[in-house]
Amino acid sequence: MREFKNPQNMGRIDDADGVGTVGNPVCGDMLRLFIKVKDDKIVDIKVETFGCVAAIATSSMTTQMAMGMTIEEAKTITRKMVADALDGLPPHKMHCSNLAAEALQKAIEDYESKTQGEKKAEKRP
Amino acid sequence: MREFKNPQNMGRIDDADGVGTVGNPVCGDMLRLFIKVKDDKIVDIKVETFGCVAAIATSSMTTQMAMGMTIEEAKTITRKMVADALDGLPPHKMHCSNLAAEALQKAIEDYESKTQGEKKAEKRP
Amino acid sequence: MAFLDNASSTRVDERVIEAMLPYFRESYGTAGMELGHSRDVAAMKGLENARKVIAESINADPLTIVFTSGQTESNNLAIQGAALANKDHGKHIITSSIEVMSVLQACKALEKDGFELDILDVDENGLVDVGQLKKKIRKDTILVSIQHANGEIGTVQPIEEIARMTSARGVIFHTDATQSYLKIPVDIQAVPINLMTMDAHVIHGPKGIGALFVRKGTRVERIMEGGDEERRLRPGVQNIPGAVGFAEAVKIWGKDESDNLLSLRHYVEQKMSTTLEDYRVTGHPVKRLPNLFSMVVEQIEGESMLVELDMDGYAISTGSACSSKTLQGSHVLKAIGLRPEIAHGSVRVSLSRFNTKEQIDGFVEALVPIVNRLRQFSPLKRGEYFMAKSEAKHEEQESSSDDDQSLG
Amino acid sequence: MAFLDNASSTRVDERVIEAMLPYFRESYGTAGMELGHSRDVAAMKGLENARKVIAESINADPLTIVFTSGQTESNNLAIQGAALANKDHGKHIITSSIEVMSVLQACKALEKDGFELDILDVDENGLVDVGQLKKKIRKDTILVSIQHANGEIGTVQPIEEIARMTSARGVIFHTDATQSYLKIPVDIQAVPINLMTMDAHVIHGPKGIGALFVRKGTRVERIMEGGDEERRLRPGVQNIPGAVGFAEAVKIWGKDESDNLLSLRHYVEQKMSTTLEDYRVTGHPVKRLPNLFSMVVEQIEGESMLVELDMDGYAISTGSACSSKTLQGSHVLKAIGLRPEIAHGSVRVSLSRFNTKEQIDGFVEALVPIVNRLRQFSPLKRGEYFMAKSEAKHEEQESSSDDDQSLG
């Protein structure tokens, strides 16, 4: 409940290095997660969430966990970790808690695909 | 209820002039009604009743009505009169209230069949 | 006023009323949503705590307790629900002749839907013969429904033995434990009962709430349609104050309460045996509800006694035909072989925590002159109490071809 | 705490509690016997007086009122009971897409028993088209079940017109009047309704008690077996304190109460229209329950609003999928053609006699910042509220083939 009442890192980053979108408002929840990366570390993270209380709470929890982590560390954040940290979500709410971790992984993928492009560009000279 | 709480004329007459028995304890109520007749008038009347409250109350009511009546008057006592006097028996109790009037008519029949025998005997000499 | 009709219903205990009040006044939400507003959450907590209390009282998991509107609904859900859910396995059902109407009629109604029904006889003490039951079980038997204790004569059936036997044969066993619940403890872990009916209003809880224990894995179909409440077995907004009151009644049931009731019943028996003549105790002499004393009083009819006793301030009940709207005498008294005119003289005394020895003294002292007076003007003579079983059968056939006119 | 969820359940009025107490404490008998002891007689009088009060409230004969455990049971008794009793006359049933689950599921369950079902669409205001209903009626139509007023959006159906039309065709008409009862009076002598569902717990009465009006001559079979209680239509010991409480709730319903509720609803509407942006009122603009205001708030989800409002002390409800265990959104909001993401933003405010203008002021003032905050971090942009009906159909098919994973 605390996580829901004062969710952290909600919003958008206009010049994000990676963006991950999951869910579909038609089916229920939808999340869009933004990361800003410097020296392989997540230095800023924000999330837009449409959905139930569990989705908002796990959005907040996931972003707080990931903040400051290296990309490799952030990749290890799983649904389970988030759910455990929030502990005791009703079973039918479990899938909502998956969304934030999924969005984070998608944002990392997005970041990596972009930077790999850049690294290739660097190597070119 | 008054009729039930203090039923009148309950019991038997050992030297009755007429006796009427109706009902069957197997099926429910059973009544045995006794009359003592003098100068064509009912001078004593008693009833034994096995059965529900309505049967006892109508037994009492019927005997009080009949007491002092001539045989011809007593023949006019019907179920309906008794039920009206007790007014407002539940419908499923109506048939209990029939029994006392029926027993009275049977007792009168019994008396008449006996006295007709006697009258014939008187006429004989 | 001494209320000696506690097998019909009981006074709601003040502590039960107290427990319900907050659910009328404050926690009046429904229990539908998981993440509802505070009033719903409070209501749901009340409901789920109540479920836990009921479950613990029979050593069961809370998930196995389904709240219903009472005995009649629990019995119907158990019998109709189990029959319909298991009809692919067979069509044969067994019950006894002294079950309550909701069990007997639910079974008979299933006959119309193609189920086959065996109704077991009982002996003169009201006991089912487990050997006979065993013999009746067929390959296609899906359900046996035998009450724990009878509400009219108090006889307690050997449900442990029945449960073990049916369980070994893969047959679902339902027991209506309305009258015995708490009075004769049942440990659902130790006894393989599949379905068990409970009701609040005979244990100083409110009317309108009961429960059905449904063992995990026992297949039951719901009989009313609607939402997903009560694990989809009983849809609709739950009677939450009722459930909370039910649970409170269970919580306050005393450890010594059954023993106290039994002592009081022994007091009734002793007092009666030294004061009243020509009566006979019905039900099993030993295997009987601790709070139930029933008898037949010779030569007189029960409704008359009931009404006279009521005027003197004592509430009892009777199985006399006169006392029912349909003018049918108690099917239980018939089943134990009592002649109809004897069954008419039935008197049931059922005790509760609110009864005292003084009340019993007063009751018996009031009863004796009533009996004497009614006997005085009874046309019946001292007679035989029992007819032979075969005779009883015969009477039954005769009376079933009679019309209402001849009953009374 | 301001309770604005009175269509779900209501606070039990103190006068209702007072009326019930004597039936817990003193008149705790049952109503089985005609000539019972005093406690039974007192209990029966309480029950029969209650029946009279309910009957008078719809200008009916007391004999036409059957007490049940509530809305779900009344609906099941009406639908299952009428279908089974009249199956020799036909097998066709008609209902609407916005009925409560107990009606919809009872009708659907009958399909498995060989009945045929037509479910009528409603328009974007939630109204049934009587012309369309008329066309659907066949020679073998035996039952039409259309609610009086919808509990989620408040739309009131033209039941007088429907009743006259079905009556002229000899078709049984059932209406679930749970939400409208007392709020929109019905005169059963003037309107040929055959069966009508009522419930106590939404009019400040207790949970666990309801009634079904059954017109004389309308054939209904009972769905639970047992004794002869409630004219054999609903066996079992009656919930007498519940019935007495139900009747008291009816007695104390004020003559001006509906008008007062409507004024308060107008106040909500006005306040909302001057303070909140990007929302849309659902339900019929005029033909609507006096106490019900429902809307969809764009870009955000209802459960979040519900939980935040609850923290601020306001209880509302939502038809959002997130707020149900099955994660199915409201079938009513879908039926009026709302896009799923719009339906997620549903908020229902339902009023009672205990609500005040001050509470409404506080509520709207609490709602606005919540909406603003949630919108701020919503990934959705201001969008279209409605999809074309054909599009809705398509979505429905798609989502029904989805598994749970994809819902949220």
Ligand SMILES: Cc1ncc(COP(=O)(O)O)c(C=O)c1O
């Ligand atoms: C007031 C109220 N009662 C009862 C219900 C559930 O009723 P049913 O099980 O008949 O669908 C609802 C569901 O919306 C409701 O709002």
Ligand SMILES: Cc1ncc(COP(=O)(O)O)c(C=O)c1O
């Ligand atoms: C205590 C009690 N409850 C309920 C009933 C009626 O129950 P049913 O309708 O299940 O036969 C009886 C009838 O004997 C009873 O004694």
